Structures are given as structure tokens and as C-alpha cells.
Amino acid sequence: MAVIAKMCPKVRVCVVDISQRQIDAWNSSSLPIYEPGLPEVVAECVGRNLFFSTDIETEIQNADIIFISVNTPTKTQGIGAGRAANIKNCELCARKIAEVATCDKIVVEKSTVPVRTAQAVNRVLACNDKGLKFQVLSNPEFLAEGTAIPDLLEPDRVLIGGQQSEEGLAAIEKLVSVYANWIPREKILTTNLWSSELSKLVANAFLAQRVSSINSISALCEATGADVSEISRAVGMDDRIGKRFLQSSVGFGGSCFQKDILNLVYLCETFGLDECAAYWNQVIQMNDYQKKRFSEKMVSKMFNTVTGKKLTIFGYAFKKDTGDVRETPAMFVVRDLIQENAIIHVYDPQVSREDMWTEMSYTCGVNKDNTPRLEESVITSDDPYAACDGSHAIAIMTEWDEFKDYDYNKIYASMAKPAFIFDGRNILDHVKLREIGFEVHAIGKPDPTAFDDL
Numbered sequence: 001m002a003v004i005a006k007m008c009p010k011v012r013v014c015v016v017d018i019s020q021r022q023i024d025a026w027n028s029s030s031l032p033i034y035e036p037g038l039p040e041v042v043a044e045c046v047g048r049n050l051f052f053s054t055d056i057e058t059e060i061q062n063a064d065i066i067f068i069s070v071n072t073p074t075k076t077q078g079i080g081a082g083r084a085a086n087i088k089n090c091e092l093c094a095r096k097i098a099e100v101a102t103c104d105k106i107v108v109e110k111s112t113v114p115v116r117t118a119q120a121v122n123r124v125l126a127c128n129d130k131g132l133k134f135q136v137l138s139n140p141e142f143l144a145e146g147t148a149i150p151d152l153l154e155p156d157r158v159l160i161g162g163q164q165s166e167e168g169l170a171a172i173e174k175l176v177s178v179y180a181n182w183i184p185r186e187k188i189l190t191t192n193l194w195s196s197e198l199s200k201l202v203a204n205a206f207l208a209q210r211v212s213s214i215n216s217i218s219a220l221c222e223a224t225g226a227d228v229s230e231i232s233r234a235v236g237m238d239d240r241i242g243k244r245f246l247q248s249s250v251g252f253g254g255s256c257f258q259k260d261i262l263n264l265v266y267l268c269e270t271f272g273l274d275e276c277a278a279y280w281n282q283v284i285q286m287n288d289y290q291k292k293r294f295s296e297k298m299v300s301k302m303f304n305t306v307t308g309k310k311l312t313i314f315g316y317a318f319k320k321d322t323g324d325v326r327e328t329p330a331m332f333v334v335r336d337l338i339q340e341n342a343i344i345h346v347y348d349p350q351v352s353r354e355d356m357w358t359e360m361s362y363t364c365g366v367n368k369d370n371t372p373r374l375e376e377s378v379i380t381s382d383d384p385y386a387a388c389d390g391s392h393a394i395a396i397m398t399e400w401d402e403f404k405d406y407d408y409n410k411i412y413a414s415m416a417k418p419a420f421i422f423d424g425r426n427i428l429d430h431v432k433l434r435e436i437g438f439e440v441h442a443i444g445k446p447d448p449t450a451f452d453d454l
Contacts, residue, residue: 001013001015001050001067001069002038002041002042002045002050003041003149003152003153004178005041005045005048005049005050006041006044006045006050007153007181007182008049008178008181008182009045009048009049010049011049011178012049012051013045013049013050013051014050014051014052014053014059014062014063015050015051015052015053016052016053016054016055016056016059017052017054018054018056019054020054023052023053023054026042026052027046027052033323033324034321034322034323034350035145035146035148035149035321035322036146036147036149036321037148037149037150038148038149041149056096056100057096057100060096060097060100060101060105061100061101061102061103063105064105064106064174065105065106065107065108065174065175065178066097066105066106066107066108067108067110067139068090068093068094068107068108068109068110068111068121069110069111070089070090070093070111071089071111072085072086072087072089072090072111072112072113072259073085073086073259074086074259074262074263080266082262083262083263083265083266083269084114084262084263084266085112085113085114085259085263085266087113087114087117087120089111090109090111090113090117090120090121091120091121091124094107094120094121094124094125095124097125097134098124098125098127098128098132098134099128101128101130101132101134102130102132103132104132104133104134105132105134105135106134106135106137106171106174106175107121107125107134107135107136107137108136108137108138108139108175109121109136109137109138109139109140109197110139110140110141112140112141112200112201112204112256112259112260113138113197114197114201114263114266114267115194115197115198115201115267116194116197117197118136118137118138118161118193118194118197119193121136122134122136133167135162135163135167135168135170135171136162136163136193137160137161137162137171137172137175137193138159138160138161138162138193138196138197139158139159139160139161139175139196140159140196140197140199140200141200142155142156142157142159142200142203143155145254145319145321145322145324146319146320146321146322147321153182155183155187156187157187157188157189158179158183158187158188158189159189159191159196159199159200160172160175160176160179160188160189160190160191160196161190161191161192161193161194161195161196161197161199162190162192162193162196163192163193164192172190176188176190200260201260201261201263201264201267202264204256204257204260204261205257205260205261205264205280205283207245207257208252208257208258208260208261208283208287209280209283210244210245210246211245211249211251211252211257211287212252212282212283212286212287212290213286214228214231214232214245214246214247214248214444215248215249215251215286215287215290215443215444216286217231217248217444218248218290218443218444219290219293219444221444221445221446222444222445222446222447224446225446225450225451225453225454226446227444227445227446228248228426228443228444228445229248229426229444229445231444232246232247232248247426248426248443248444249290249329249399249424249425249426249443250290250291250294250329250330250333250397250424250425250443251287251288251290251291251294251329251332252287252318252329253318253319253326253327253328253329253330253331254318254319254324254326254327254328255324255326255327257327258284258287258327259327261280261281261283261284262284264280265277265280265281265284268280290329290443291329291332291333292332292336294329294333294395294422294424294443295332295333295336295337296336297422297441298311298333298337298393298395298420298422299340301420301422301439301441302392302393302420305340306337306340306341306342306392306393307340307341307342308341308342308343309342309343309392309393309416310342310343310344310345310390310391310392310416311337311342311343311344311345311391311392311393311394311395312344312345312346312347312387312388312391312393312394312395313330313333313334313344313345313346313347313394313395313397314347314348314384314387314394314395314396314397314398314400314403315330315347315348315396315397315398315399315400315403315425316328316330316331316334316346316348316351316356316397316398317330317348317350317351317398317400318330318398319398319399320398320399320400320401322350323348323350323351323352323355325351325355325356325359326359326363327363328359328397328398329397329424330346330397330398331356331359331360331363331364332364333395333397333424334346334360334378335360335364335366338366338371338374338377338378341377342377343377343379344377344378344379345379345380345381345387345388345391346378346379346380346381346387347380347381347382347383347384347387348398348400349400349402353380356380384403384406385406385407385410385411385414388411388414388415389414389415390414390415390416391414391415391416391419392415392416392419392420393419393420393421393422394411394415394419394420394421394422395421395422395424396421396422396423396424396425396427396428397424397425398425399425399427403427403428404427404428404429408432408433408436408438409436412436412437412438417437418439419437419438419439420438420439420440420441421433421438421439421440421441422441422442423440423441423442423443423445424442424443425443426442426443426444426445428440428442430442430445434448
């Protein structure tokens with residue numbers, strides 16, 4: 001919404017929320033999320049044509065176009081638990097719009113939703129007792145955290161889906177005219193509602209599939225002496241395949257990939273497409289395997305025990321340039337190490353201890369109420385060098401650029417020996433680290449002590 005305000009200065013944009021605390025944060029100089037470039041965009045537009053408010057009813061009444069941008073989490077209980085998306089928040093938004101709107105509106109799904117959610121939203125809106133007419137559009141977002149601003153300013157495409165009736169096509173064109181202020185018309189794709197809703201799920205599934213595919217090969221590389229980076233380069237130079245999302249790692253995380261694939265699995269099961277469901281579910285299983293494999297390698301290489309050992313985790317966010325910890329691979333590795341009775345020191349430049357524990361409890365069910373001495377077992381540090389002092393091993397869990405620039409001679413001198421580095425992102429200079437004295441193990445990289453013919 002901030003980018004729309006920036007690129008469409010004549011359009012009034014108001015973001016509303018029921019949380020006064022969230023709105024106060026958006027109206028302050030300390031925004032509630034970390035995203036490079038976002039503070040500058042907000043500062044440019046706020047008070048001019050960008051506003052943040054809790055006055056939901058007034059803003060609904062004043063708006064011509066209403067975007068529904070709410071969370072659609074995976075259900076934790078009931079029918080489809082663990083796979084189906086809970087669209088309760090979308091329905092609540094539709095009911096509020098129907099209740100307070102005083103004239104016809106265009107309602108746009110921005111949230112990632114199961115295919116045919118628009119049908120439910122439209123039925124709720126149609127039940128208004130004022131004779132109002134609503135057009136429901138689908139306009140999924142394809143941005144990536146950490147690069148959201150450039151992704152929105154210069155997108156690969158903008159997708160808008162709507163009913164293929166005269167009224168629906170007119171609504172589509174109205175939204176097209178907003179994006180056309182800065183996006184070439186040929187990059188604005190228009191489809192029917194169901195194609196647009198499903199496209200977002202499929203796009204994320206395809207990206208996650210590539211990550212799981214190369215991660216499956218990383219295990220084979222470690223067993224055979226091949227180098228996954230060389231494999232990625234050789235395969236990625238094929239124009240039919242391309243280079244993107246072929247970097248092997250400890251696994252994917254974030255709010256979208258797993259949730260959307262599980263949603264796709266559930267949709268396939270619902271329509272009796274069991275083979276399709278099993279195919280996509282394997283992407284999740286491979287991701288889980290990769291995280292578990294990393295934890296097990298740490299333990300096995302450190303003489304099959306990490307009990308009582310200080311271990312350093314560099315990075316807790318699911319990727320660099322964000323503070324988002326949802327489904328982060330680091331969380332699952334930390335959970336495994338907690339179960340091994342290690343003493344874990346975590347350093348991440350953007351993640352708060354509060355966010356770390358909130359996600360750990362929600363996703364892994366690990367909290368201080370059910371895990372004795374949890375607070376003492378996991379320490380968060382604001383100094384990466386202090387986090388390494390006396391540590392037996394460092395695990396690179398997020399690809400923050402600053403990790404490449406640390407003084408690893410200084411770090412090595414402060415660590416217990418032998419000093420291990422487990423590079424879950426393949427961002428460090430492994431040859432140089434071994435020259436310093438580290439024992440280095442990396443995703444998809446051959447262990448030079450295990451092969452004499454590399």
C-alpha cells in the first residue's frame with residue numbers, strides 16, 4: 001500500500017487495523033517490521049496521501065477499492081488441520097464491509113487464499129440488506145521479503161483476476177488503471193478469479209519445489225564428493241531451467257512456502273487428486289529432512305554429543321534482510337539442539353528474543369512452561385564475538401552479509417578446540433576457514449577428510 005501511495009500521489013491510501021499498538025507503530029519513526037527501503041517510502045507519503053488508522057468503519061465508507069490483506073494461517077485443529085488454510089479473517093472482513101458500506105465497492109483479495117475463496121467473500125457481501133453491489137477481485141502479491149520495495153516498484157508481473165462479466169471486467173480495469181501509473185500495461189495480467197487465486201499457490205509451490213530439489217541433490221553430493229554449487233551452476237546455465245532458487249541450504253522458511261504447499265496438498269485431497277497431493281507433499285517432507293539432516297550432522301561430527309556444549313547460532317530469521325522468524329529453519333535446528341541438552345547462543349541483527357520464543361512456542365510447541373531450563377539453555381546476544389567466546393561450534397543459519405566479514409581468526413582464538421563451523425547457507429570461504437584451523441562442514445560440499453580424490 002505504501003508503494004501505491006508513492007507511485008499514485010493523487011490516490012488516497014489508508015491502512016486500517018484493529019490493533020491500536022500496530023497503528024501507532026506505523027505512525028511512528030520505528031515501523032513494526034524490518035524491510036529495506038520501506039521507512040523511506042512511508043516517510044515520503046505519510047500524512048500526504050498515506051494514512052494509518054483504527055477507524056475502520058469510516059475508511060470502509062470512504063473507500064472506492066478495499067484490499068483484504070489479512071493473515072490466512074494453516075488450521076491447527078478440526079477438518080484439514082495442518083494443511084487447510086483458515087480463511088476466518090477474510091470472512092470477517094467481508095462481513096464488516098457488508099455491514100458498514102453505504103455504496104457499491106470493489107473488494108480485492110490481497111491475502112494468499114485457497115482457490116474459490118472469492119466465492120465465499122462474494123456470498124457474504126451479497127447478503128447486505130442495503131441492495132449494494134460488490135465486485136470481488138483477486139490481486140495476489142508476488143514480492144519477496146527483503147526485496148519487497150524493488151519487487152513492487154519493478155515487478156515481473158501484476159496479476160488481477162475477476163468475474164468475466166461486464167461489471168467484473170469494468171472492476172478489473174479500474175484496478176488496472178491504478179497499477180498503470182508506473183507499471184507497463186503488458187506486465188499487468190488479467191484472468192478469471194480462480195486462475196488468479198490458484199496462481200499464487202502454484203508460484204510458491206514451484207519455487208519451494210526448486211529449493212527441495214537442489215537440497216535433495218546436496219545430500220547426494222556429500223555422499224559422493226560432488227559439489228552442489230558446481231551442480232547448481234552447471235544445471236542453472238540451461239536456459240530451460242534457469243539459475244534462480246538453485247542455492248542449496250538448510251531449508252526454506254517464511255510465512256508462505258510451507259503454508260501454501262500444504263494448502264495446495266489439501267485442495268488436491270479435497271478434489272480426490274491423491275497422487276497430486278502426494279507429489280506436492282514430498283516437497284515439504286524433503287524440507288523437513290534437510291533441517292533434520294543438518295541437526296544430526298552437527299551432533300555426529302561433534303563426537304556424537306553436544307550435551308553441555310556451547311553452540312553458536314548465526315542468524316535466526318528465515319532469510320537475510322528481514323526479521324521474520326515464521327517457519328525459520330533455525331528454529332527447528334535450535335529445537336533439536338535443545339533436546340540434545342546443548343547451551344545455545346543466538347545472534348541475529350534483526351530478530352528479537354520475544355519473536356523467537358513466540359514462534360518457537362506456536363510452531364514447535366517449545367516454551368518455558370513445558371521445557372525445563374529453557375531460558376538458561378538459549379541465550380540471545382547482541383555481540384557476535386561474545387556469542388562465539390568459548391563456543392564449540394558455529395552454525396550459519398541465515399545468509400546475512402555481515403557474517404562474511406567477521407574476523408574469523410579472532411573468533412577461532414576464542415573458541416573451544418576443535419572448533420567447528422557448520423555452514424547452512426554456503427556463504428563463507430571454507431578454504432580460508434580450514435587454513436585458520438576450523439573443521440568446516442557445509443551443505444552439499446564434500447568433506448576433504450573423507451575423500452582423497454577431490
